Amino acid sequence: MNNQFSIAGKVAIISGAGGVLGGSIAKSFVQAGAKVVAIDIRQEQLDARIKELTDLSGEAIGVIGNVLDIASLEKAATEVLAKWGRIDILLNIAGGNLPGATLNPDQDFYDMKITDWEKVTTLNLNGAVYPSMVFGKIMAQQKKGVIINVSSMAAYAALTRVPGYSVAKSGISNFTQWLASEMALKYGDGIRVNAIAPGFFIGDQNRAVLINPDGSLTERSQKVLAKTPMKRFGDITELNGAVQFLCSNAASFITGVVLPIDGGFSAFSGV
Numbered sequence: 206m207n208n209q210f211s212i213a214g215k216v217a218i219i220s221g222a223g224g225v226l227g228g229s230i231a232k233s234f235v236q237a238g239a240k241v242v243a244i245d246i247r248q249e250q251l252d253a254r255i256k257e258l259t260d261l262s263g264e265a266i267g268v269i270g271n272v273l274d275i276a277s278l279e280k281a282a283t284e285v286l287a288k289w290g291r292i293d294i295l296l297n298i299a300g301g302n303l304p305g306a307t308l309n310p311d312q313d314f315y316d317m318k319i320t321d322w323e324k325v326t327t328l329n330l331n332g333a334v335y336p337s338m339v340f341g342k343i344m345a346q347q348k349k350g351v352i353i354n355v356s357s358m359a360a361y362a363a364l365t366r367v368p369g370y371s372v373a374k375s376g377i378s379n380f381t382q383w384l385a386s387e388m389a390l391k392y393g394d395g396i397r398v399n400a401i402a403p404g405f406f407i408g409d410q411n412r413a414v415l416i417n418p419d420g421s422l423t424e425r426s427q428k429v430l431a432k433t434p435m436k437r438f439g440d441i442t443e444l445n446g447a448v449q450f451l452c453s454n455a456a457s458f459i460t461g462v463v464l465p466i467d468g469g470f471s472a473f474s475g476v
């Protein structure tokens with residue numbers, strides 16, 4: 206049966222696949238029959254992920270790579286083309302906030318460490334731009350491909366304490382619109398660029414600010430839930446279907462959107 210939501214057989218590059226979101230999406234992709242190229246900067250996490258993916262009888266290869274290093278991305282592209290001959294999907298998932306780039310409640314903005322600001326803005330913005338350049342070039346030659354970026358609730362309205370992460374994710378939302386327009390105008394309707402904007406999911410990057418050591422909710426996470434109409438955090442697997450949909454032919458006329466997956470957080474004023 207011709208299932209327009211299917212991604213079976215598509216070659217998908219997933220950066221940050223060693224991490225929480227990338228790992229969950231990578232698993233759902235191999236389960237849906239996609240061929241996964243997992244890219245991560247951490248060898249051990251990458252190896253563990255590839256074992257997990259191949260244990261699911263998925264077709265997956267791991268490529269150690271740095272999303273901030275064009276040469277390492279070009280090397281990855283050569284490897285993927287040699288193995289599978291094309292690139293259908295690029296998921297720019299590598300990123301995340303960094304502990305040093307989160308201001309303490311009693312820390313002033315003007316005391317922020319510039320090196321941490323630079324690290325977090327570079328990783329979260331350039332970390333999607335550079336892979337889009339390298340793999341987007343191949344999609345332009347193919348006149349076909351899908352790119353998905355990861356924005357954040359921090360791009361919609363101010364979140365306290367995370368200025369660098371917020372600026373970068375706002376940049377990602379804008380870059381998604383820009384690249385979607387550029388690709389369609391120059392190479393036609395076969396290339397689409399969209400983003401997801403996850404709401405609040407407990408992950409390694411934010412666990413300490415949302416959950417106290419005794420397991421209770423922090424003041425910050427109580428505020429998050431008060432502004433979330435569904436009154437809960439997301440389960441990481443709740444991103445998978447939306448990403449698969451955006452990558453499938455069912456979304457063939459959707460480009461340049463940032464899809465919130467947030468239990469209503471971005472829709473609700475809080476009143």
Ligand SMILES: NC(=O)c1ccc[n+]([C@@H]2O[C@H](COP(=O)([O-])OP(=O)(O)OC[C@H]3O[C@@H](n4cnc5c(N)ncnc54)[C@H](O)[C@@H]3O)[C@@H](O)[C@H]2O)c1
Pocket residue numbers: 220221222223224225226227244245246247250270271272273298299300301302328332355356357358402403404405406407408409410411
């Ligand atoms: N967890 C959440 O609640 C949440 C919410 C909104 C957005 N996000 C976004 O989702 C994405 C993934 O988040 P996560 O929670 O899975 O983070 P994570 O830290 O679990 O995973 C990130 C992965 O990226 C890899 N990585 C880091 N720098 C890299 C580089 N230079 N090159 C290649 N790989 C690199 C890391 O090794 C890690 O495996 C990020 O963009 C994050 O901002 C997460």
